[in-house]
Amino acid sequence: MKALTYISHGRFEMTEKPKPVITDPKDAIVRVTLSSICASDLHILHGSVPKARPGITVGHEMVGIVEAVGSAVRRIRPGDRVAVNVETFCGECYFCKRGWVNNCQDPDGGWALGCRIDGGQAEYVRVPHADNGLTPIPDSVSDSQALFTGDILATGYWAAKISEIQPDNTVLIIGAGPTGLCTLQCVGLYGPEHIVVCESDETRRRFVATRYPGVTVTSPEECRETVDRLTDGRGADRVIEAAGADTTFEAAWQCARANAIVTVVALYNSPRMLPLPDMYGKNLTFKTGGVDACDCGEIMRLIAQGRIDTTALITHSFPLSRIKEAYTLFERKDDNVIKIAVYPD
Numbered sequence: 439m440k441a442l443t444y445i446s447h448g449r450f451e452m453t454e455k456p457k458p459v460i461t462d463p464k465d466a467i468v469r470v471t472l473s474s475i476c477a478s479d480l481h482i483l484h485g486s487v488p489k490a491r492p493g494i495t496v497g498h499e500m501v502g503i504v505e506a507v508g509s510a511v512r513r514i515r516p517g518d519r520v521a522v523n524v525e526t527f528c529g530e531c532y533f534c535k536r537g538w539v540n541n542c543q544d545p546d547g548g549w550a551l552g553c554r555i556d557g558g559q560a561e562y563v564r565v566p567h568a569d570n571g572l573t574p575i576p577d578s579v580s581d582s583q584a585l586f587t588g589d590i591l592a593t594g595y596w597a598a599k600i601s602e603i604q605p606d607n608t609v610l611i612i613g614a615g616p617t618g619l620c621t622l623q624c625v626g627l628y629g630p631e632h633i634v635v636c637e638s639d640e641t642r643r644r645f646v647a648t649r650y651p652g653v654t655v656t657s658p659e660e661c662r663e664t665v666d667r668l669t670d671g672r673g674a675d676r677v678i679e680a681a682g683a684d685t686t687f688e689a690a691w692q693c694a695r696a697n698a699i700v701t702v703v704a705l706y707n708s709p710r711m712l713p714l715p716d717m718y719g720k721n722l723t724f725k726t727g728g729v730d731a732c733d734c735g736e737i738m739r740l741i742a743q744g745r746i747d748t749t750a751l752i753t754h755s756f757p758l759s760r761i762k763e764a765y766t767l768f769e770r771k772d773d774n775v776i777k778i779a780v781y782p783d
């Protein structure tokens with residue numbers, strides 16, 4: 439089968455690999471019907487994910503149809519349409535029991551697919567811990583609607599959840615890229631008083647303003663002023679930093695009010711400064727890190743109810759055989775791309 443393979447720093451190539459087989463009773467084999475390219479794939483390409491193993495098939499955001507399951511799989515059956523979770527986890531270790539599945543202690547726990555083991559920018563993928571790594575898709579939900587469930591939507595849902603949003607809050611989301619846009623929809627579920635989205639790209643600002651009329655859209659230059667105007671100068675009650683650009687971490691804590699929660703979901707390419715003397719007395723709470731993707735069942739229910747809809751994020755489609763062109767477009771952000779769907783040839 440065709441599989442996009444991480445060869446070495448700076449190099450992904452389409453290679454021919456054997457179709458995966460079940461190697462553990464908890465595995466499932468999934469025929470990929472739609473996949474996507476994530477910014478984390480670019481981080482692997484450029485060598486900023488040390489855990490990524492050369493030789494693996496990349497791709498960790500996909501949906502498909504279950505072809506086979508191991509003897510210990512209970513919740514999933516062959517023929518099921520499923521969304522694949524970026525994180526496969528055991529459900530039984532110290533961290534899993536507390537919902538911190540990103541830090542699952544199993545060898546295939548956390549972000550393994552498309553990083554440490556073969557992922558889904560391929561015709562088939564083997565999914566370990568299939569009962570926890572796959573979410574059934576109801577008949578009423580299309581592949582396009584379900585595509586982001588396991589990765590960027592899971593991230594947006596988690597970011598909103600850990601931010602402890604209250605009804606009287608002003609929530610500032612920095613970045614209207616794919617993750618920021620998923621975060622925006624999930625923050626909306628909590629119904630805060632104001633949602634402000636800060637984005638440097640004018641086309642993306644227009645996208646938000648058009649699709650989400652209740653949301654206040656601002657540029658980085660005007661962000662602080664916009665937030666201050668909505669909060670009597672106090673600053674944002676909650677800030678979610680989903681941009682990961684050079685100045686956005688600084689903007690995140692500067693726009694936060696005293697005693698705010700600042701949630702950092704962005705992945706940076708280099709260290710960031712935490713200037714504690716400047717922050718002294720602001721009494722901020724920072725929450726950081728990689729998604730605990732264990733709420734995908736709930737996310738799928740919200741999609742089925744029409745309360746989350748990310749189909750507008752899919753701006754481009756490519757067949758798997760032309761995925762390298764798709765990577766070039768995605769990396770250069772050409773043609774106002776947000777997300778790309780990759781379908782089988």
Ligand SMILES: [Zn+2]
Pocket residue numbers: 476477478479498499524589590
């Ligand atoms: Zn991703």
Ligand SMILES: [Zn+2]
Pocket residue numbers: 527528529530531532533534535541542543544547
């Ligand atoms: Zn675990």
